[in-house]
Amino acid sequence: MTFERLIEIKKLLNEYNYQYYVLDNPSVSDQEYDRLMQELQAIENQHPEWLTADSPSQRVGGQVLDSFTKITHERMMLSLGNIFNEDELMAFDERVRETYPNVEYVCELKIDGLAVSLVYADGRLDYAATRGDGTVGEDITHNVKTIKSIPLTIDYDGDFEVRGEIFMPKKSFNELNEERAKAGEALFANPRNAAAGSVRQLDSTIAAKRKLDAFLYMVPTATEVGCTTHKEALDYIKELGFKTNPMTHVSSDIQDVWAFIQEMTEKRDTLPYEIDGIVIKVNNLEEQVRLGYTAKVPKWAIAYKFPAEEVVTKLKDIIFTIGRTGQITPNAILEPVRVAGSTVQRATLHNEDNVKNKDIRIGDYVVVRKAGDVIPEVVRSLKERRDGSEEKFKMIEYCPHCGSRLVRKDNEAAYYCLNDQCDFKKIERIIHFASRDAMNIEGLGEKIIEQFYNLGFVKNIEDIYDLYKHEQEIMDIEGFGKKSMDNLVAAIEKSKENSMEKLLFGLGIKGIGAKMADNLSKEFKSIDAMLEASTAKLLSIKDVGETIVQSINHFRNDPASLELLMNLKALGLNMNYLKETTLLQESIFNGQTVCITGTLELMTRKEMKDYLARLGANVTGSVSKNTDFLICGRDAGSKLEKANQLGVTVLTEEEFRKEVNL
Template identity: 65%
Template sequence: MTLERLNELKEKLNQYNYEYYVLDNPTVTDQEYDALMDELIKIEQAHPEWLTSDSPTQRVGGQVLEGFTKIRHQVGMMSLGDIFNQEEVEAFNDRVTSTIYNVDYVCEPKLDGLSVSLVYQDGILQYGATRGDGTVGEDITHNVKTIRSIPLRINHPGHLEVRGEIIMPKKSFEKLNKERKEAGLPLFANCRNAAAGSVRQLDSAIAAKRGLDAYLYHVPVPEELGVETHYQALEKMKELGFKVNPLIKRCQSIKDVWAYIEDMTKKRPDLPYDIDGVVIKVNDLASQKRLGFTAKVPRWAIAYKFPAEEVITHLDDIILTIGRTGQITPNAVLDPVRVAGSTVQRATLHNEDNIKRKDIRIGDYVVIRKAGDVIPEVVRSLPERRTGNERIFKMAHVCPMCGQPLVRRANEAAYYCVNENCDSKNIEKIIHFASRDAMNIDGLGDKIVEQFYNNGFVRHIQDLYHLADHEMEIMNLEGFGKKSMDHLIASAEASKANSLEKLLFGLGIKGIGAKMADTLAKNFGTLDNLLSASYIQLTSIKDVGDTIAQSLGEWQRSEKNMQLVADLKALGVNMSYLHNTETITSPFTDKTIVVTGTLVSMSRKEIKAYLTEHGANVTGSVSKKTDLVIVGADPGSKYDKAVSLGITIMNEDEFREVAGL
């Protein structure tokens, strides 16, 4: 039993794993493989000092964690924008080719699993992490090591991060649900849920038995592989031993892309794993950089989603729910039916106008689907199946929760409860603030918030940071012990350190979703700066229009909201944007610039956004402090004033030349 023999066994077993789980081409029998594994286990037991993290014996599981630790991604894990038809595919191509010429694409099956980031240092797997909220994920290394298609060691010096999808193959899913049924356990709804549930097991022995697999498809820092195209990165990943989907294909034109989508649509039912669409990526990495990103998604990639599956069921009733803004939403109560892999009993009907337009009645048979394969919605009614017992829906005129009159705002289809003391509305606000995409207070689910609210522990958002004041009372509730209470308090405390965009989204200001919150936080840096911004400052930012500016103004006029901000500050909640806010140095850096006149190649908003990103201070009026005025056609009085003050004037073509656009 020598160290030389141990290394020989490790090398052989890693190679056999690769051949079996990645290439699907085993070269030894199970008996031969097991004999070598037994020999390696015995050597490591006799010499525990020789055991390393890349040993094949570390794949069998057995490590049990008390909880998941958080990992901040070195590069944010962004989601993709969705498109749903050929016209939108072609529109994506038009957006790309308006900036980039001679484009080729790489098309990939969109696997329906759980995104994972794998980080290697000097060839050894350091950790695996979930996507989480895109900035911070969970450390799942103990479970990643049980997935035999993921190499524990690669031949690559220095640092390397690769990303992909952990999936549960259909055969593994069927086997798992059969075992759970025999054991009297609840069944998993679909392969994606089963994969996610397996990866988030604290006991790695459970994950090891679930038959998980993984395909890798992205290198966030391609310089680490020294490649110039995405396709080259995939080839390099294959050389290093990663499992890359063989159905990935280069496409020379958007016509080829659509042909690939049609081919995947036909192949989808017979694939050994679930896919829900096709990912389309610009192949050239320099072009990807030039196209860049929005606040949440890359401009160089898009996800085509397969048309939603439609099924028929019976609509038993229509009930009303209330959201954090007070909006009242009618929802269909349905006979349970399976749609796109899960059982559906509720579906949104959006608003009264939608119900009338589609002529949906209580007692109808209806067609339902999942919008984007996620949110159930009623597509249409089936009048030909009516018996005469169906009832026409009548919208309530008072809040179903507090009984106060509902208001339908001008130019909106929705009704609102405007009672600031409506319990249901307040509960929803607290739930939203604590939610994953907002402040992410782990352990504070919808039912718990409602329970805490009804018991008087959390009546306002601020109360989430005073849970310790009710520790003994909460621990007397069913399901709450010392451990869960400590975790909840620690999670609330940790949320204080979140970056501004999380807080801004959590405040629930109408119209400010996660993307807009990120845009505003990035541009203003602090909540104080945002709340003191003028209408002109707000609307000069790309994607920030009149509606957002008015919504912010209306929100600030509430004393209750301003008191909330003051209280959160006093509690130590961070009010600043914590990510990299460095601007790109350019000829416009630190210049005060005015843009005026009618522009052709770029909108005024786009030029202002470019200037802000490149370090300029864009203002709305010309003064002695103005350094530059960029003019289009019919510039008017601002041009005249710039001439009189001797300020540098640049036309649109000159601006583009200096900017390199």
């Protein structure tokens, strides 16, 4: 058992893994593969000092984590905008061709799974992370190592990131649910949920048994490895040993793109994995950069979502739920039915007007679909199937939870419970405050909050931060041991350090979503400064209108809201915006929009971006009429031309260096 033999076996097993899981072309029998794996494990057991993290033997799992750690992405993982029909596809094409008349597209299957970022350091898998909120994800390296189609090593020096989708093949999904049914366990609703649940297991042995797979589809730094098109980048990562989807289509004809979409729509059910649409990307990478991004999505790519599957089932009852703002929503209780890959028993009816306009009645046979393949909704009733026993819809007059009379606000279709002491409104507010996009208190989900509320541990938001006082009582709850309690207390304490925008969103001020909370936080830097701002100042901020101002005015004039804020301050919650660091120095770049082009000598591009950000600049990837400065390195190209056309101030690296006294 020599070290040379160990290296030989590892090389063979990696080659066999690649042939089986990536090329789908096995070259040895299962028996031969298992024999080599046993020999490798025997050598590593005898010589533990030879065991490495990238050994094929490590793919069986076994690592158990206490909790998931957070990872900040080097570059944001943005989602795509959606389209749903041919007209919207043509409109996307027209927008692109206004800038690039001869554009070429790459069409890829939109795999229904979980987005992942894989980062390699000098050829070895360093870490794998989920998308999370696009900026911060969770470290799932221990589970990703069990996915045999993902290489643990690649032939590459330096840092390398590749992104893709982890999914569960239909065969694996069916086998998993059969096993769970035999064991009397709850079944997974669909392969996407099963995949997501698998990579979020703390025990990697569980993930290893789930037979996950992955397709890789993006290299954020493709131009740095010599690629000029997205298709070249796909071919490049395929050469490195990554699994890419073979059903990729390149075309410069938008009608041909639509034909490909129709073809894949028909073939969707025959594929061995779930897809929920087709992604269309501009092929040329330089054109992608020039087209740029909106606040949320790239302008050079779009996701065509398949038409929502529609099914017929019986509407058994209509119940009413309440949200954190007190809005009352009618919901249909349905005979269980499978739609778009999962079993649906409840669907939203939106509001009174929607139900009456569609004449939906209890006892009707109704058509149900998933809006955007996510939220179940009732499309229409089948009036021709009525037998006379159906009951007409009647909107309730009183809150189903506290009994207060409901009020329909002017210019709105919704009814509201205005009782601030309504238990269910309080529960929804607490749930919202602890949610991922708000304070992100892991371990404090909806069911736990409802349970804690009913037990009297959490009656308002402030009580979250006193939960440690109920430690023994909580540990007496079934399934809630010492470790769970310690993790929860740690998550609660950590949330006190969140930046202002998380808290502002968590406060649940009407109309202030996550993006608006971020905008307001960047502008005012503290909660107090925002609450002291004049109406004119608020209205001067991008996207802030009269409705937002009214909501802020209501909050700052409401004694209960101000008391909540005062209590949270006393509990030690941060009230300030933490994302921006103190300016390095006063400079002409503070508050200005700056673009960088060409090959830099002074520092790397990332270092330049970070440096400019610390000078207070807004660094963008493209030149426009809103650009104030363009900093040029060697071989500056079209960005320099455009800057000169638009009259943008152009600085060489040397001029930049002198300006900031470097």
